[in-house]
Amino acid sequence: MRASQSRQKSYADRRRMPLEFEAGDHVFLRVTPTTGVGKAIRAKKLSPRYLGPYQISRxxxxxxYEIAMPPQLANLHxxxxxxxxxxxxxxxxxxxxADTVQVKEDLSIEMQPVKVDERLSKRPDGKATRLIKVIWDSRTGDSTWEKEEEMKKSYPHLFSGKS
Structure with missing residues (x-):
């Protein structure tokens, strides 16, 4: 068993390359995109995983590694x-x-809704539930169906001047 494990380790070590950078190199920074209420905006496999490129300072x-951060990400260490x-x-x-993206200290992104697109009323238990289709990103058209009363509490500016 030990001989087999040793052989497997030697195979893995031959292919393994330590990831190293020099000062002045450019790298992407890994982030986790989530909304302000903690829900994922889009499917995990389709969301951007990296921001950048940013230059390594030292x-x-x-x-x-220390990275030269732009002013929008100045709140990050x-x-x-x-x-x-x-x-x-x-x-x-x-x-x-990254000009519209504000990254928190825990490397998550808070998205703000852009507008309300559609309205829908459902009656699953005999109670009327009003749903609205919220557009989160006007550039990509990302949207989700949310409960109207929860969105009115969280984002009242979307409903100003509308009935």
């Missing part, structure tokens, strides 16, 4: 573990705009 230790970074391969289609 290496702190063997697995920690600029030191990240190597597991939160991905090497940047220059390509203009990889760049995600």
């Amino acid at each position: 290496r702190i230790g063997p697995v920690a 600029p030191v990240f573990h190597v597991s939160q970074l991905q090497k940047y391969v220059p390509d203009p289609s990889h760049v995600l705009e």
Whole structure:
């Protein structure tokens, strides 16, 4: 058994490459997109996992790097573990705009609803439940169906001037 484990370890070690960066390299930063109420905006596999690219200012230790953060992300601590970074391969289609994205300290994103698109009334238990289709991102058209009374409490500005 030990000989087999040793052989497997040697195979894995031959292919394993430690992830290292130099000062001045560019990397993507891993984030978790969620709404302000904690619900995922879109399917996990379709949501952007990385923001950037950002430049590495300096290496702190063997697995920690300081990143030059833009003003929009100034609330984040600029030191990240190597597991939160991905090497940047220059390509203009990889760049995600961070000007409208506010990342929290726990690397989550709070999305604000843009507008109410449709209204619907359902009666599952004999009680009328009013649902509204909320557009979260006007650029991509991401939307979800939410309960109207909860959205009125959380986001009253969407309903100002409407009945």
